[in-house]
Amino acid sequence: QDAFVAFHVDKAMVSKYLKPLLIGELAPDQPSIEPTKNKMLVEDFRELRAIVEKTGLLKPNQLFFLLLLAHILLLDIAAWLILFYFGTSLMPFIVSLLVLTISQVQASWLQHDLGHLSVFKKIKWNHLLHKFVMCHLIGASAKWWTLLHSQHHAKPNCFQKDPDIDMHPFLFTLGKKFSVELGIKKTKYMPYNHQHKYFFITLPPFLFPTYFHCHTFYIAYTKGYWADLAWMLTFYIRFFFTYGALLETKSLLAYYFIFRMLESSWFVWVSQMNHIPMDIDYDKNLDWMSTQLKATCNVEQSLFNDWFTGHLNFQIEHHLFPTMPRHNYWKVAPLVKSLCAKHGIEYQCKPLLTAFADIV
Secondary structure, X not given: OHHHHHHOOOHHHHHOOOHHHOOOOOOOOOOOOOOOOOHHHHHHHHHHHHHHHHXXXXXXXXXXXXXXXXXXXXHHHHHHHHHHHHOOOHHHHHHHHHHHHHHHHHHHHHHHHHHOOOOOOOHHHHHHHHHHHHHHHHOOOHXXXXXXXXXXXXXXOEOOOOHHHOOOOOOOOOOHHHHHHHHHHOOOOOOHHHHHHHOOOOHHHHHHHHHHHHHHHHHHHHOOOHHHHHHHHHHHHHHHHHOOOOOOHHHHHHHHHHHHHHHHHHHXXXXXXXXXXXXXXXXXXXXXXXXXXXXXOEEXXXXXXXXXXXXXXHHHHHHHOOOOOHHHHHHXXXXXXXXXXXXXXXXXXXXXXXXXXXXX
């Protein structure tokens, strides 16, 4: 199926896991596509997928990713050197915080590429560098991220299947349908009439320092991701050893949590602008392309937007082709647009600030 094809780079290697699941062949008179799925759209998308593969749009430019990694490492080193050379007074402290935040967020975008197996042709190299970037540079579990993010991609904005919208209804009410449902049930968890106000001081600054910190360690421990835990510890040892030599304990803890809050804010605004304003519903078992387009939108392209969002401004193309290297999204975008126009599917693309406003 399209989801299986979209997720896997080496089809021959993973197809062997399907063999024990085979329960028989369809009879000649049985339809091969479920009635909830658009047969013509499925066929057209598979033609587009064939064009993408034939034209080499799934092949990575490794120099592009090498330069990304280089600028992340340089910024990481620069953040420490600023405090080392200029001291720990207020101005160097702030500048160092900002530089480390940029490095961390850019590392988040790079680990995203590695987790989708879009940097190297060989899967094992993607996994290895993913552990280095996610576990050692960021301090989180690579397998934890893969577990949650794969579910998100399979069923984006599908309630109880997409972990990215699990905040409903405990912190926020998401989507028109579920807001009405809660209203009818008179079920209260939070003062939702004020959620557009308390959003600013809850999810953006605190997602990383609180929930992600606890959840990544919890999942890694309970599922036995021991290699990830070992890699993660190297981040904390390196951070507290290097910065602890320059900062007093209170300043060190303040530095750590402030950069985590800044990183979290950047990440949340970028990651949510593509999904939260879109349709949120129960799983309707639609075809692959319809499922992705209902839940995703794009942000206009520019050099800054590409860098600032890690090319997640091309969220539609990323969701349709999750293993595609990000530097090729702009090349396939016109083909996706034309396919959407042919089938009457809305292809949303908006300015960056409009996308942020739409979250609120």
